Amino acid sequence: xxxxxxxxxxxxxxxxxxxxxxxxxxxxxxxxxxxxxxxxxxxxxxxxxxxxxxxxxxxxxxxxxxxxxxxxxxxxxxxxxxxxxxxxxxxxxxxxxxxxxxxxxxxxxxxxxxxxxxxxxxxxxxxxxxxxxxxxxxxxxxxxxxxxxxxxxxxxxxxxxxxxxxxxxxxxxxxxxxxxxxxxxxxxxxxxxxxxxxxxxxxxxxxxxxxxxxxxxxxxxxxxxxxxxxxxxxxxxxxxxxxxxxxxxxxxxxxxxxxxxxxxxxxxxxxxxxxxxxxxxxxxxxxxxxxxxxxxxxxxxxxxxxxxxxxxxxxxxxxxxxxxxxxxxxxxxxxxxxxxxxxxxxxxxxxxxxxxxxxxxxxxxxxxxxxxxxxxxxxxxxxxxxxxxxxxxxxxxxxxxxxxxxxxxxxxxxxxxxxxxxxxxxxxxxxxxxxxxxxxx
Amino acid sequence: xxxxxxxxxxxxxxxxxxxxxxxxxxxxxxxxxxxxxxxxxxxxxxxxxxxxxxxxxxxxxxxxxxxxxxxxxxxxxxxxxxxxxxxxxxxxxxxxxxxxxxxxxxxxxxxxxxxxxxxxxxxxxxxxxxxxxxxxxx
Numbered sequence: 001x002x003x004x005x006x007x008x009x010x011x012x013x014x015x016x017x018x019x020x021x022x023x024x025x026x027x028x029x030x031x032x033x034x035x036x037x038x039x040x041x042x043x044x045x046x047x048x049x050x051x052x053x054x055x056x057x058x059x060x061x062x063x064x065x066x067x068x069x070x071x072x073x074x075x076x077x078x079x080x081x082x083x084x085x086x087x088x089x090x091x092x093x094x095x096x097x098x099x100x101x102x103x104x105x106x107x108x109x110x111x112x113x114x115x116x117x118x119x120x121x122x123x124x125x126x127x128x129x130x131x132x133x134x135x136x137x138x139x140x141x142x143x144x145x146x147x148x149x150x151x152x153x154x155x156x157x158x159x160x161x162x163x164x165x166x167x168x169x170x171x172x173x174x175x176x177x178x179x180x181x182x183x184x185x186x187x188x189x190x191x192x193x194x195x196x197x198x199x200x201x202x203x204x205x206x207x208x209x210x211x212x213x214x215x216x217x218x219x220x221x222x223x224x225x226x227x228x229x230x231x232x233x234x235x236x237x238x239x240x241x242x243x244x245x246x247x248x249x250x251x252x253x254x255x256x257x258x259x260x261x262x263x264x265x266x267x268x269x270x271x272x273x274x275x276x277x278x279x280x281x282x283x284x285x286x287x288x289x290x291x292x293x294x295x296x297x298x299x300x301x302x303x304x305x306x307x308x309x310x311x312x313x314x315x316x317x318x319x320x321x322x323x324x325x326x327x328x329x330x331x332x333x334x335x336x337x338x339x340x341x342x343x344x345x346x347x348x349x350x351x352x353x354x355x356x357x358x359x360x361x362x363x364x365x366x367x368x369x370x371x372x373x374x375x376x377x378x379x380x381x382x383x384x385x386x387x388x389x390x391x392x393x394x395x396x397x398x399x400x401x402x403x404x405x406x407x408x409x410x411x412x413x414x415x416x417x418x419x420x421x422x423x424x425x426x427x428x429x430x431x432x433x434x435x436x437x438x439x440x441x
Numbered sequence: 442x443x444x445x446x447x448x449x450x451x452x453x454x455x456x457x458x459x460x461x462x463x464x465x466x467x468x469x470x471x472x473x474x475x476x477x478x479x480x481x482x483x484x485x486x487x488x489x490x491x492x493x494x495x496x497x498x499x500x501x502x503x504x505x506x507x508x509x510x511x512x513x514x515x516x517x518x519x520x521x522x523x524x525x526x527x528x529x530x531x532x533x534x535x536x537x538x539x540x541x542x543x544x545x546x547x548x549x550x551x552x553x554x555x556x557x558x559x560x561x562x563x564x565x566x567x568x569x570x571x572x573x574x575x576x577x578x579x
Contacts, residue, residue, distance in 0.1 A: 173517045175446055182447035182457075183479040186571045187527055187541040188511050188519040195509055199529050202507035206554070254527075255510040255550070299485050302478055302538045304529050306506075 008146040009139070009295040009430075010324060013316060018292040018324040020149025022438030025280035025287035027155070028062025028273030029400050030054040034233050034389060035267045037164045038105075043095070047163035048104030050269040052116045055157060058271040059122065063284025064155065066122040069273075070129065071153025073144050075160050076109045077134040106163050108269075113159070129153040136160075137392050138339075138423040138430030142293035144274045145432065154276050161269030162390050183303060190254065193425050194342060196304060198257045201344035203307035208361035212256040212344075216247040218367040218379075219260055219343050219386055225373060226387020228409040229398070233266050233389030261343040263385035270393035272400075277438060288403050288434050291418070292324025295430040310345070310426040311360060314352030317431060321353075321420060325433035326440050330354040335402045335412065335419035337395035339429070340384035348426050350379070378412040382421075395421035396432075403436050443518045446565045453480045455494055460570050463562045467538070469495035476535045501560035503530040503574060506539065508552025524549040530558055530574045542574035 010018070032050035043049065051074075059066050094100050103112040110130045117124050129152040135143065137160040144158040177185040189195055205211055223242040226232045242260065250258040280287035298305070298313050322329055330353060338349030347363030356377050358366045371379040382398030385391065399419035401407040418440070422431030449457040459466035468477040470484040470492050483490045508528040514520060526549055532538040544552055545561070558574040565571060 171515050171517055172445070175443065175518060176448050177445040178448045178450075180479075181445075182449075182453065184541060185445045185516050186447060186565075187444070187543050187573070188514050188516050188522065188525060189527055189541050190511075190515050195511075195527065198509045199507055202509070206507065252510070252512040254514075255512060255524075257509075301485055303541060304539050306539075 008143055009297075010142070010293060010320070011295050011297060013320060015320065016323060017326045020145070021291050021324070021326055022289045023277045024145045024148045024290040025275055025277050026272055026290065026400060026434065027275040027280045027283050027285055027287060028058040028064070029397055030057030030059070030061055030271040031231050031397060032057075032161075032269040034231060034236055034391070036233065036237065036264070036389075037166055038267045040166055043099065045267070046099060046104055047106065047161055047267060047269065048098070048108050048112065048116065050267065051108045051113060051159055051161055052120055054161070054269040054271040055113065055117060055159060056120065056122050058157060058273050061285065062155075062273045062275075064273075066117065066124055067126045069124055069155050069157050070126050071147060071156030072110055072114070072124060072127055072129070073131040073140055073147070073156055073158040074108055074110045074113060075135055075137070075140060076107045076132055106165065108159070108161065124157075129156070136424055136430070137396065139295055140430075141272070141396065141432045142295055142430045144272070145290040145293050148274045148276055154279060156274045157271060158274060159269060159271045160393055162266060162392055164265040164267045194257050194262065195254045197342045197345045197425070198254050199304050200307050200310050200348070201256055204347070207307060208364075210364040213248060214364035214367065215261065215343050216244045217371070218346065219247050220244055221371050222340060222343075222380060222383050222386040224387070225381055225383030225410055226394075227383075228373070229383055229388055229394065230408070232383065232387060232394065233264065233268075234387060257342060257344055263341050263390035266389035266391060268389065268391045268393075270391065270397055272396065286404055286436065288400060288436060289438050290432060291326060291435045291440065292321055292433040293430065294320040294324050296426075296428060298427045300427065305427055310348050311352065313426045314348050317426075317429070318353040321431050321433055325435070327418075327433065328440075330356070332418060332440055333420055333433075334415045334417055335381060335399050337380050337382045337384065337398055337419070337421035339395065339421075339423035339425070340380065340386050341390065341392075341424055343386060345425060346380070353420070355379070373410050373412050376414065378414065381407070381410050381412050383410075392423050395423065399434055403434065444563075444565055444571065445516060445518055446569055447571060452482060456480050459496070460562065460572055461568060463570065464499070465497045465501050465560055465572065466494050467497060468492040476538055478538050478540070497532070497534050499560075502533045502577075503540070503558050503560070504533065505529070505542075505544075505552060505554055505556050505558060505576075506531055507554060508544065510549045526552045528552050528574070540572070540574065545573060545575055546579045547576055
């Protein structure tokens, strides 16, 4: 039954307003607990157990019965530590069923979830459309919206998780490099996006002035917002406020990127329910309409993409998302939660979208102003990954809460009728624009 | 300290064979006239496959765009080297092409931004080289 939405990504310029703008709504949300890692013992805290819990909570939040869900999207990418036998020298120790394989530990497939949901008394017996294609939440939210808009299902339950088990992952051991790594590993360049963004960030400082120190107010504020997110990693497990001094004296990983510029991997899952707008109106929660979604995939010309590339790409992204949503521009965007998987690239999105009038080269001045949630420029009210751990979903759950008006201590004081967020990096991402209204015009 | 040794495949063998002869030979797109590095199956610009090859005339020069400094690395054989420079160098013959460089002879955090560099070759095991870039005059 797995079936893809063929040709769904909206990557081109000039596509105009999204053809299903305002016809799809987010009607439910479910958040699992959050841990730094699965402890290897607690079977109620596995990646799979948290996936089931987040689905159940999203269904409960929506007011539907589990049997009324007719679409399911999961992301069976291996998240966090994949425990490759090649790295570790030994196979992962498995457990009794249902944890007798990777499914439920580092990946979650639809088949595994459907079985567990049935065993848990919340059967997904009404499914008529399932999507199992690995992707990121940036893409998944757009794809779920497209699926509902195209009538693949009336209610699509979408899950995204970031699993994390014991150990340090992505180590490159051995004396030889193969595949794409031959162009980077010999010079000590890591696999992650960290160094790509370190490079672009240095180009940014060269072009506009300033230094890594200028990110301190932003990173400190992300932690502050995270501490106001009751379920977040730091609010749960490390309840102290980061200081500017902490930031300025941090340990560097790949200068200018340091430990505090980097999101911490966590074990966590969030789920969202996307429904047809005409049925959403009669559901439990205030419908939050998907006004537009766009995606981007830009191969680099050479070894490294440049600042100019990233600025061109995010200019295009913002232009296309505003257009997809039928928005006039940044004046129509209230809540803005761009990705912060590394602190060193968030300004590229901020300036590209021109949120609160911030133009290219102005992010450091903006960060130095009042960006608290209580203030006039509540930037990234979610706290993002830096404030909550590498959930990649905190930006989405925050917008849902802000637009519902139940963000608690994080509730922003300015207008909160629309929101936009996405992930991951300027070179490859998906973004979504949400509103309390079906049309901005 | 050791570096990881690139293992060539069918696509990249002409490039690495040339490096082992201390020559820089890049992909060249007959359709759009662009050089290409890293080596890929298709032209990033026009999508053409079956790209040709073109040697960049020696001495090969470039300029440092920016220099990062690795303080912690997942590349295990380089752990003993930290902190070390990783610069991004643009190729003078086509500045849209860039390379990574360790800038031998330059202390960490001392990578001179904008400096002219020259292509050099480092032997990692007998007969197997990688390319790197050295600041001219250093």
